Amino acid sequence: MKTKIFLIAILTFAVQSVYSQVENLNSVGVRTLIPFFYFNALNFKSDEPGFTRVDLYIQVPYTQLSFVKEGNYFVAMYEVTAGVYDSTDRLVTEKIWSEKIILGSYSESVSRNGSNISSRSFRLVPGFYRLRLSVQDKESKKNATATTDLNVRAFHEPFALSDILLVTKYSEIDSKKEVIPNITNNIIFSEDGFYLFFEFYNHSLDTNFSLNCKITNAKGKSVLEFNTPYKLSASRTPIFLKVGKNEFSIGEYVLTITARSLDSIVKGSYSVSKRVFSRWVGVPRSIVDLNKAIEQMIYITNRDRINELLKIGDEQTKYEKFMEFWKSKDPTPNTEENELMDEYYGRVEYANQHFSTYQEGWKTDMGMVFIILGPPNNVERRPFNYDRPAYEIWEYYTLNRSFIFVDYTGFGDYRLINRDFSEWFKYK
Numbered sequence: 363m364k365t366k367i368f369l370i371a372i373l374t375f376a377v378q379s380v381y382s383q384v385e386n387l388n389s390v391g392v393r394t395l396i397p398f399f400y401f402n403a404l405n406f407k408s409d410e411p412g413f414t415r416v417d418l419y420i421q422v423p424y425t426q427l428s429f430v431k432e433g434n435y436f437v438a439m440y441e442v443t444a445g446v447y448d449s450t451d452r453l454v455t456e457k458i459w460s461e462k463i464i465l466g467s468y469s470e471s472v473s474r475n476g477s478n479i480s481s482r483s484f485r486l487v488p489g490f491y492r493l494r495l496s497v498q499d500k501e502s503k504k505n506a507t508a509t510t511d512l513n514v515r516a517f518h519e520p521f522a523l524s525d526i527l528l529v530t531k532y533s534e535i536d537s538k539k540e541v542i543p544n545i546t547n548n549i550i551f552s553e554d555g556f557y558l559f560f561e562f563y564n565h566s567l568d569t570n571f572s573l574n575c576k577i578t579n580a581k582g583k584s585v586l587e588f589n590t591p592y593k594l595s596a597s598r599t600p601i602f603l604k605v606g607k608n609e610f611s612i613g614e615y616v617l618t619i620t621a622r623s624l625d626s627i628v629k630g631s632y633s634v635s636k637r638v639f640s641r642w643v644g645v646p647r648s649i650v651d652l653n654k655a656i657e658q659m660i661y662i663t664n665r666d667r668i669n670e671l672l673k674i675g676d677e678q679t680k681y682e683k684f685m686e687f688w689k690s691k692d693p694t695p696n697t698e699e700n701e702l703m704d705e706y707y708g709r710v711e712y713a714n715q716h717f718s719t720y721q722e723g724w725k726t727d728m729g730m731v732f733i734i735l736g737p738p739n740n741v742e743r744r745p746f747n748y749d750r751p752a753y754e755i756w757e758y759y760t761l762n763r764s765f766i767f768v769d770y771t772g773f774g775d776y777r778l779i780n781r782d783f784s785e786w787f788k789y790k
Contacts, residue, residue: 370756397647398426398506399497400545404525407517407563407598408485414514416484418444419527420497421545424476428501429465436471438463440498444513446484447492454491458501459484474698479545483512488516520628521594522567523621526636529557532602541602548641549615555606560619560634562592562599569595570624575603577638579747580617585615591624611677612640612652641679646704652677656684658710658724661733663687719775725776731756731765738765746772 377472389612400421408415420442422579445456463473465477491512515522528544528639541559544750562571571594577586590603603619606616613768620633631788649655656671671687675679689695713729738756752769754776767776 386492396408398504399495399508400494401508402527402543402545403493403505403510403512404527404545405560406524407522408484412487412517413485414488416446416486416512416514416676417481418484418493419479419481419545420444421477421479422497423474424471424478425474426467426504426506427463427471427499428504429463429468429471430501431468434466436465436468438471440551441498442480443496443498444482444484447494449490450680451492452527454486455484457484474542479543485559487513488514490514499507516564517755519632520564520569521621521623522563522632523560523619523634524563526617526619526634526637527559528636529559529602532557532559533687539602547636548647549638549640558603558605558617558619559601560601562594562601562621562772564594564597564599566623566625566628569593572622572624573601573603573621574618574620575605576618576620577605578618579611580614607720610731612642612645612681613650614639644685644698644700645681646707648707652681652684655707655752656680658707659687661730662706705736706733709736717776719773726776728767730752731778735761752776 396449400415402419404417404419406415408419422440424438427440427731429436429438431437439462441460442459443456443458446454448454448490459480460480461478461480465476470476493510493512495508496505497507528547529541530541530544530547531542533540541557544556558575562573565569571592573590573592575586575588575590576584576676578584585607590608592601593600615637615638617638618633620631620636622631623629635755639650645655656668659668667687671680671683674683681735688700691702692700693702694700710724710729711734713724713726713732715724716729717723717732719726724733735758739759740757743754744750746769751772754767756765756767758764764780766779768779769776
């Protein structure tokens with residue numbers, strides 16, 4: 363049996379704003395560049411021959427929904443549309459459903475820790491598909507979409523593994539299991555570690571197996587690895603595997619489970635992988651590299667302060683000092699949300715998405731002005747002409763200022779021609 367490796371891009375989200383131009387983006391829009399929803403599409407062996415069961419999980423944060431007070435409760439509703447398309451872009455199957463959330467207090471409705479999870483199952487013939495998702499808030503009509511490739515596996519091998527589901531909470535009392543899935547794929551490492559859920563399928567005569575769990579960082583270096591022996595004689599075995607406490611830096615990782623037989627009948631191995639993220643509490647989700655996030659503070663503090671933070675060798679201490687800086691600027695220190703930090707890094711993310719050229723968007727002149735001053739009130743765009751390059755004029759009415767960006771190269775590298783680095787030009 364040859365080694366099988368499946369790296370599934372389980373979590374893919376693409377929030378599409380109704381605003382296409384920078385001048386139409388408001389401060390709330392910048393702060394809410396966090397995903398409108400998260401999703402996991404997971405392969406499991408179906409009980410029906412010739413088919414695979416794909417379980418789709420959708421998680422929508424409360425902060426992305428518009429709650430309406432109805433009596434003593436706060437109510438929000440949203441609609442989900444999930445379509446599966448084949449290689450010819452033909453719709454194979456589609457499911458549409460609505461979710462209603464009823465909360466007892468306003469504080470719950472605006473909590474960054476609150477969210478709603480729903481799920482649906484699809485019965486599909488193994489093959490390659492495209493999954494298209496749409497979620498719309500019923501009150502505000504705000505809509506977000508996402509698409510991803512979907513590799514539906516057949517599970518014909520002598521033994522195999524389903525896809526991996528992260529678990530936020532797992533407990534078992536009197537043989538009753540309480541399982542809360544983690545759809546964000548953000549692993550928060552606590553003293554108790556965290557759990558993974560997957561299924562093991564055995565069509566062989568072997569019964570003794572070893573499951574290897576390995577986590578590698580973005581550079582491919584292993585940061586955690588352990589083996590667990592199992593006696594797996596059933597054709598289908600659900601497994602909750604605990605990953606113990608470990609020190610992980612903020613960033614992206616790949617988690618891989620590899621099954622190997624300890625008996626002599628079936629040779630080879632079977633692996634499944636999942637991309638996961640390590641985030642620290644209170645840090646915007648767009649931050650995946652703490653050192654880079656510190657570098658990006660150049661528009662809100664001085665270089666000496668940045669170098670001071672970067673020189674801290676201990677990762678935990680660096681994180682604490684980083685958070686201390688932003689806590690000192692929190693306009694609402696008694697709440698769990700730091701609006702200034704969220705908006706600042708929301709602007710950084712927007713700049714990277716819209717102004718990147720040969721360098722990252724936050725380093726460009728347009729990115730600099732956008733991060734410091736936010737969206738302009740008006741933009742005048744002039745395309746390339748034979749006697750002059752393309753240029754844009756950003757107008758800020760409340761500041762009585764205009765900024766002119768010229769694309770001298772013709773490759774979208776707009777340069778600011780009226781620079782002003784006086785003190786007032788720090789983040790507003």
